[in-house]
Amino acid sequence: MDxxxxxxxxxxxxxxxxxxxxxxxxxxxEQSMFHTxxxxxxxxxxxxxxxxxxxHVRLALEFFSQxxxxxxxxxxxxxx
Amino acid sequence: MANPSAVCNxxxxxxxxxxxxxxxxxxxxxxxxxxxxxxxxxSNGTLYKKTFIEHFEQAPMYVAVLTFLGxxxxxxxxxxxxxxxxxxxxxxxxxxxxxxxxDFVPLYQDFENFYTRNLYMRIRDNWNRPICxxxxxxxxxxxxxxxxxxxxxxxxxxxxxxxxxxxxxxxLGFAETDVNALKTVTIELQKYGTGVCxxxxxxxxxxxxxxxxxxxxxxxxxxxxxxxxMGFATNSMNIPALVGKGCxxxxxxxxxxxxxxxxxxxxxxxxxxxxxNMQSLENLLxxxxxxxxxxxxxxxxxxxxxxxGIYSMEGSIVRLPEIVSLxxxxxxxxxxxxxxxxxxxxxxxxxxxxxxxxSPDDVDVLMGTFTKSFGAAGGYLAGKKELVDFLRTHSHxxxxxxxxxxxxxxxxxRAMKCLMGLDGTTQGLQRVRQLGRNTRYFRRRLHEMGxxxxxxxxxxxxxxxxxxxxxxxxxxxxxxxxxxxxxxxxFPATPITESRARFCVSAAHTREMLDTVLNALDELGDFLRxxxxxxxxxxxxxxxxxxxxxxxx
Numbered sequence: 001m002d003x004x005x006x007x008x009x010x011x012x013x014x015x016x017x018x019x020x021x022x023x024x025x026x027x028x029x030e031q032s033m034f035h036t037x038x039x040x041x042x043x044x045x046x047x048x049x050x051x052x053x054x055x056h057v058r059l060a061l062e063f064f065s066q067x068x069x070x071x072x073x074x075x076x077x078x079x080x
Numbered sequence: 081m082a083n084p085s086a087v088c089n090x091x092x093x094x095x096x097x098x099x100x101x102x103x104x105x106x107x108x109x110x111x112x113x114x115x116x117x118x119x120x121x122x123s124n125g126t127l128y129k130k131t132f133i134e135h136f137e138q139a140p141m142y143v144a145v146l147t148f149l150g151x152x153x154x155x156x157x158x159x160x161x162x163x164x165x166x167x168x169x170x171x172x173x174x175x176x177x178x179x180x181x182x183d184f185v186p187l188y189q190d191f192e193n194f195y196t197r198n199l200y201m202r203i204r205d206n207w208n209r210p211i212c213x214x215x216x217x218x219x220x221x222x223x224x225x226x227x228x229x230x231x232x233x234x235x236x237x238x239x240x241x242x243x244x245x246x247x248x249x250x251x252l253g254f255a256e257t258d259v260n261a262l263k264t265v266t267i268e269l270q271k272y273g274t275g276v277c278x279x280x281x282x283x284x285x286x287x288x289x290x291x292x293x294x295x296x297x298x299x300x301x302x303x304x305x306x307x308x309x310m311g312f313a314t315n316s317m318n319i320p321a322l323v324g325k326g327c328x329x330x331x332x333x334x335x336x337x338x339x340x341x342x343x344x345x346x347x348x349x350x351x352x353x354x355x356x357n358m359q360s361l362e363n364l365l366x367x368x369x370x371x372x373x374x375x376x377x378x379x380x381x382x383x384x385x386x387x388x389g390i391y392s393m394e395g396s397i398v399r400l401p402e403i404v405s406l407x408x409x410x411x412x413x414x415x416x417x418x419x420x421x422x423x424x425x426x427x428x429x430x431x432x433x434x435x436x437x438x439s440p441d442d443v444d445v446l447m448g449t450f451t452k453s454f455g456a457a458g459g460y461l462a463g464k465k466e467l468v469d470f471l472r473t474h475s476h477x478x479x480x481x482x483x484x485x486x487x488x489x490x491x492x493x494r495a496m497k498c499l500m501g502l503d504g505t506t507q508g509l510q511r512v513r514q515l516g517r518n519t520r521y522f523r524r525r526l527h528e529m530g531x532x533x534x535x536x537x538x539x540x541x542x543x544x545x546x547x548x549x550x551x552x553x554x555x556x557x558x559x560x561x562x563x564x565x566x567x568x569x570x571f572p573a574t575p576i577t578e579s580r581a582r583f584c585v586s587a588a589h590t591r592e593m594l595d596t597v598l599n600a601l602d603e604l605g606d607f608l609r610x611x612x613x614x615x616x617x618x619x620x621x622x623x624x625x626x627x628x629x630x631x632x633x
Contacts, residue, residue, distance in 0.1 A: 021149065021550070
């Protein structure tokens with residue numbers, strides 16, 4: 001029973017995605033093309049975020065803590 | 081909303097009261113966006129004798145963004161398909177130029193054709209559905225399927241029976257096949273046949289036309305009237321007879337195509353004022369009188385204001401008292417197109433003039449159609465006798481168009497007599513009251529469910545906003561699966577971001593039918609996520625008890 005509800009919910013989410021992006025009106029081969037492009041773009045965004053965001057956040061935190069903390073740290077240790 | 085204290089001869093005697101306290105409670109009652117009461121000065125508070133509440137709520141911003149996104153996707157795929165069609169990768173199904181004309185100016189490249197080919201075609205199965213019964217509160221549809229994505233259709237031979245009809249303009253339920261009701265129509269059909277075979281000015285004026293014109297004049301309370309065979313042609317063929325070059329037409333932004341066509345055909349100067357916006361109209365009137373005609377600065381020969389009683393895409397009612405006071409102040413003429421409001425609003429069904437408690441002498445030209453509330457076809461123009469006599473000689477319709485079929489005229493006569501009570505029953509008044517009850521119930525329930533509905537609380541035309549292009553097709557198809565027929569409208573009949581489903585409530589709908597439709601809408605609204613309104617309260621169980629009190633009217 002629960003599996004059916006989960007499946008229905010996932011189908012409903014997929015249907016909402018189809019309606020919002022107006023891919024509901026497209027023919028099946030156009031839909032496949034659109035889904036491929038969307039999934040590719042989303043995957044690239046996720047990958048870029050995974051690779052770049054933690055490093056930049058860490059650098060930013062260290063930069064700001066240096067300004068507000070004021071402790072003279074050697075700059076050598078930061079440039080890895 | 082009407083208190084039938086005295087009903088005699090089909091006319092309701094209004095007691096003019098200042099209902100200022102009611103006006104104030106009207107504003108506080110709904111915490112939605114209410115337009116209608118001007119806050120400056122008391123003068124407008126006395127113009128309206130009852131509350132005038134209209135809703136034009138705006139959807140949240142993300143809805144507009146997603147709508148544009150949807151149209152963007154559709155456009156990109158449209159370009160892709162056009163490219164494939166141009167390079168022969170796909171079969172061409174729509175009209176294109178011939179090989180020899182490839183170097184000529186292109187015929188099919190403008191946006192409207194692009195839109196039709198690539199966006200409208202994909203959801204085309206929701207329009208032009210053939211019906212095969214009388215368009216009463218329920219009707220039968222012919223089932224059709226498509227094998228190549230809506231380019232061609234074929235009929236399976238099956239009919240879908242008893243689909244609830246929420247799209248026909250059948251406000252008073254006169255589109256019926258009951259033999260008793262149509263007795264006089266059958267007699268006239270056997271007496272006159274179907275064709276008139278002539279125009280009004282040659283040999284097409286029958287005694288039926290004289291009878292119906294007298295009856296229409298009596299119904300509206302004016303001196304004389306003239307009837308025409310087609311409602312659209314009434315507007316487009318008669319406005320050129322009334323105005324010409326050197327005249328000024330002030331027309332509402334959202335006027336119907338027939339009015340726009342008539343105005344353009346006349347050759348007069350046309351200026352547009354914002355929809356139902358009296359400041360905009362007053363500014364235009366002042367500029368017209370102060371500056372006169374464009375280059376010579378002479379006074380305009382005449383200034384005419386074109387408005388409609390109920391606007392069919394918005395469901396809004398015209399602000400007639402303010403327009404009449406403006407027209408008297410600036411000495412302009414008023415042309416009121418009551419296509420959707422005659423028979424549908426007003427305490428005895430006499431249109432917006434009665435709805436606001438005004439006298440029909442205030443409006444110079446009263447126009448209306450018999451298609452909507454009377455179950456027939458045709459239109460009328462009514463007013464002072466000199467006006468109608470002028471039109472009998474100078475109207476293009478009178479000179480060139482075939483006159484109304486006598487059987488259709490008899491249907492109008494019997495419907496009008498029923499409305500006025502001249503057939504000895506109170507059926508007409510009951511229908512008008514039933515329509516009012518149905519309208520109020522339907523609108524109230526939709527507001528409570530959380531949909532965005534446009535228009536005045538008393539108008540039987542109910543537009544429900546859908547916004548996103550993907551939802552237009554999904555909504556119409558799913559409603560048909562639930563055996564309810566609705567009309568959905570998108571661009572270009574509406575602005576591009578505001579596509580809607582338009583419901584026409586009828587007096588012939590029973591409470592059960594409306595409840596079926598409302599439950600289906602509730603379910604579908606949750607499934608498709610259409611409940612955008614930010615001002616509604618969620619439905620409580622007490623609601624159902626409230627409706628049972630309503631039934632004991």
